[in-house]
Amino acid sequence: MWGKAKGSKKRALRIYFATDLHGSEVCFRKFLAAAKVYEADVIILGGDFAGKAIVPVLTENGSLRARVGGEEITVPESEWGRLSGDLGKAGLYPVRMESGELARLSGDEAALGRLFRSEIAAQMQRWCDLAAERLDPSVRCIITPGNDDPVDADPVIAAHPRVECPELELCDLGPVTMASLGVVPTTPWNTERECSEDELSKQIEEMLEQVPSGQPCILNLHCPPYASGLDDAPELDDTLKPVIRGGRPSIIPVGSHAVRDAIKRYQPVVGLHGHIHESRGVQKIGRTLCVNPGSDYSSGVLRGAVIDLAQDGSCLDFLLTTG
């Protein structure tokens, strides 16, 4: 009743999958801890690791001034550690600066973009170093980008000896081969990695055509399949505000047709998805188990999925986790 018994098959690989941390320091630390707590062989961070906002912290006469949660606050300079820690937990980038620099950034989008990219790259470097420091050598750590992650961050991860970044590549996990792609179909926000459904379909197909015949595979595609129940998000109007119908925000599927078609055609063992934080769930499309663990990074809660695979690549069991 609670899932099919898999007979005498033994677990050959345990994957822990999480996604959409959006710069949350506390969630990334939990992600690393998950390897030990859940006894995972591979931990995968499936995209949207970059934070979304910079909090300028003005230095004035020995005090620090910043806008946090809609309110302007002033704390002694000695409180910098606590302030930056609190902001980092929520996925914000605190940056100390003088008032002149703040004024300059306010009017210079290019400079602001560079600052974002540099903060994100610096954070990724710190995270990779932390992974090297904390993870058991036997645990593989894979971080792939999502649509909100700047492309400049990829080389930082790829260059790190402890972390793998197999974006748009096949990755051998032992019993299965994993194909990863962080690009999503066009969104209203014109984010870093978007393309048309046709282009997405082509990219997925090119990867999957390389999987050796008979080799079971899993897909690590940031965007969930269309109308799968893993892609329910509020419908937006032209001003990007939620549409209200019947006294509730109208919820519609916003996933990818290309991803759904690929899953139907190739029937991978598992589909690992993210992108839609509040559409946490599991669905079967044909024989494929599709998972979106959701995200609750702003509360400092790490949502994830533990997936057990057998030596023949079949999926033995799964569990969505909240930690």
Add this chain to the structure above:
Amino acid sequence: MTSSEASVPAGAAKTGGTQSTRLFIRQTSGLVRELGIPAATGISLASVAVVNTFINFNAGLTDFTKSDMYLPLVAAAVIWLVAMFAYRYLLRAVPRAGGEYVYLSRIVSPAAGSVAGLGIAVVFTYVLSTNAHFAAQFTPFMLSGLGAAFHSTAVANAGNHLTSNIAIAWLSVVVMLIVAALSLFSVKIVARIIFWLIVLQVLAFLVLIGMLAFNSHADFTSALATYSNHPGAFQDIINTAKSNGVVFGTSIASAVAIIPFMVLNYNGVLYSYYVGGELRRPGRTYLYASAISIGVLVVLWIGVWALLRARAGLTFMQAQANLGVINPTAYGKITSLSSVAGGLGYGMVLSSDPITKILFATAVPLAEIAVNLAFLTVTTRVLFAQAFDRLLPVGVAKISDRNHAPNVAISIVLVIGIGFCFLTSLVNLGSIVALQSLFFALILLAGGIAATALPMRRADLIPTPGLPDDARRSWLRKVALVGGATTVLALFTIYELIAHSSVYGKFSWESILTLVIVLGAGPVIYLIARQVRRQRNSLDLDMAMRELPPE
């Protein structure tokens, strides 16, 4: 893409200092999905079944002697007002969709959240059936009104054959089937259906207010006589009720005892917290939306009650409601007006055109269908969550390839709901309204407990940027105090429900069994599922709720 970022302020206003600071936000998905106060207020008001107030007025009048609604309406509003502040703190701490399930999971423990989640699923399924039961009970009134509107004696009289328990049970099933059939449409269409059903019931309510306002007491007595084809019907109902032992007047004790009915009346008025992740500046937006909604409902309902008292009179209302229960035969000899319809019935009496007759006749059944459509969505969502937590089979959450609807979950809710329909109609499960009241009081209690525990267990989630330690401690005490006050008020409501169990639900084996099933379903299913999985060497369910150490 997410909605949770709505709590991050976009841009900044100058609040002091030599130069205003601001937040720099880069172009990413999900940052601008923000609902303002008007939208949040709309959500709150749409979540309240406005015409159900007549059901609760009637329950208060028949279940307690010397009933009046002023104090209960105000006291219940105060309870929700205090709770409003508690939920404000919860929302600021956890600006996410999901309500008590999320708050309990984050603040008390994931296990408590999951158990509450399953309890909610079971009770919501039960509530679906009680709403269907309400709609079924109003069918005779509806047919009578439609018969009058279309000048059809056959239609009007058909209602007289639909008053037995078995007829009510089957009518409830029909309502459930209609709701299930409508749920198979796309979410967009379902939302439109709910919207128009809400519009119709609000319209009926407003028309009724107008009729009561523009007619005098004399108009009412005269119209009742004409409607009943019984000169002196008004006074005869009062006299017959008196001779049947109905006690008139008002008493404080009775008013206090009715408060739980009115707590139920306001249920939904704070529901903008369920979409907390979508609100702009969630704490503030939710607070304004809830305060406005409570204010509107207090004015509206107290106004309607005052108009009913002025036009029909408290003595008549007490007489009519009670006589219909104590001696329906004697009541039926005087008038054919349904004794349970209350204000809507008075509107029917006063109405002279078919359109308003149709509006009044169909208001309650349509309202219950709208509420059930919304409840079915919520119930299936909660079932999904349990399936994802492996407490129920994954197949429960299966989305159909053909209509993209959760057909399996809908079928499960439908089957269980139909079972409850027969139980509520044929078996004495206690007062139906009471179990709903108890359930919503328990939800309120869960919110109060979560708010009380918030500063103790997850103080890190309470944002008090820049506050010195002393001021922060004081702030945390305030959060605990408001949470504690909400808990006490919820406990008071529960106490009243239990103290008047003869009205709100007798402690028979059936009602106790129902409560045990409702409250114990979560832990029992969790333990069974865990044991079954252990025997199969599957992943331990305990793992799903393990706290991860960040350091």
